[in-house]
Amino acid sequence: MDILRLTVLGAGTMGHGIAQKAAMSGIKTTLFDIDQTMLDKAQGIISKNIEKHFVGKGKITAEEGEEILGRLSMSTDLVAAAKEADMVIEAVPENLELKKSLFSKLDEICPAHAVLASNTSVLSVTAIAGATKRPEKCIGAHFFNPAAVMKLVEVVLPVGVAEETVETVMNFCKQLGKVPVRVKDVPGFIVNRLLCPLYMEAAQIVLEGTATAEEVDTAMKLGAGHPMGPCELADFGGFDVIQMAQDSIYEYTHRESDRLNILYRKMLEAGRLGRKNGKGFYDYEADGTKKPFKLF
Numbered sequence: 001m002d003i004l005r006l007t008v009l010g011a012g013t014m015g016h017g018i019a020q021k022a023a024m025s026g027i028k029t030t031l032f033d034i035d036q037t038m039l040d041k042a043q044g045i046i047s048k049n050i051e052k053h054f055v056g057k058g059k060i061t062a063e064e065g066e067e068i069l070g071r072l073s074m075s076t077d078l079v080a081a082a083k084e085a086d087m088v089i090e091a092v093p094e095n096l097e098l099k100k101s102l103f104s105k106l107d108e109i110c111p112a113h114a115v116l117a118s119n120t121s122v123l124s125v126t127a128i129a130g131a132t133k134r135p136e137k138c139i140g141a142h143f144f145n146p147a148a149v150m151k152l153v154e155v156v157l158p159v160g161v162a163e164e165t166v167e168t169v170m171n172f173c174k175q176l177g178k179v180p181v182r183v184k185d186v187p188g189f190i191v192n193r194l195l196c197p198l199y200m201e202a203a204q205i206v207l208e209g210t211a212t213a214e215e216v217d218t219a220m221k222l223g224a225g226h227p228m229g230p231c232e233l234a235d236f237g238g239f240d241v242i243q244m245a246q247d248s249i250y251e252y253t254h255r256e257s258d259r260l261n262i263l264y265r266k267m268l269e270a271g272r273l274g275r276k277n278g279k280g281f282y283d284y285e286a287d288g289t290k291k292p293f294k295l296f
């Protein structure tokens, strides 16, 4: 099935990037949020991105830029936003009850053929799908931040998903210029399952004083070819998100090595969330410069 009409729920960090990419790929896209100010903000960011990075750089004409924006509409009315959708992607806050309740409503509102996708990072897609009467049409579509730029989408297969749904979503991702990878609905999927142990060991090295965060980052960038060091990357992802991901992986594996490193818990207790509040392994200035934070 081709996706001609897409609805994205949540106009925050991820939702606006997914909506921008879909509109740029020729898909009629509606961005829904309960907060009009988030929709206004998203509209502003998308318009600026298209002007600055595409029209301004001569990649598309001004008319093509207008056409992209013409394919994008904003709504605070869920029924109007979703009733004709071929596919819905929810990118609302990481809260299982909220996502289940939205999926249950979407199940009533959307056409019978519509695919319902969740952008959840750590929650069970199977549990979200279970809130509907169409689990075979529910799936995870895990985009990465910034969603308009990052190539990967983890296509997450919950229990009971139909192969036809998987194929539809794999093709949709390719239409967006993304590279989709199939993964079963197990905590951490692929990327977080592999990144979390790196975050935990990096924190342990810093905690025991073997090396500083800066030394860990330099070592992994220059020695392992990573574009960002693990401490910088942990700051970027956010310690609250890492905590949720790590706890969900531990709940699945019950391995001691998969427990959240105490340093993240201490940072969170100290109100340090990472880049999102300018306080992580590093302190960040408004101009993007950073200096290492002295832990103890």
Ligand SMILES: NC(=O)c1ccc[n+]([C@@H]2O[C@H](COP(=O)([O-])OP(=O)(O)OC[C@H]3O[C@@H](n4cnc5c(N)ncnc54)[C@H](O)[C@@H]3O)[C@@H](O)[C@H]2O)c1
Pocket: 009, 010, 011, 012, 013, 014, 015, 032, 033, 034, 035, 038, 090, 091, 092, 093, 094, 095, 098, 102, 119, 120, 121, 122, 142, 143, 144, 145, 237
């Ligand atoms: N930020 C990331 O790096 C990242 C990466 C991958 C996946 N995710 C996942 O994407 C989802 C969204 O994350 P985000 O960082 O974009 O969040 P965000 O807080 O930036 O945005 C969430 C948006 O949802 C809106 N919202 C709240 N309740 C709503 C409702 N009932 N209906 C519609 N909209 C509602 C909010 O107004 C807000 O605009 C989460 O599940 C998160 O785990 C985030």
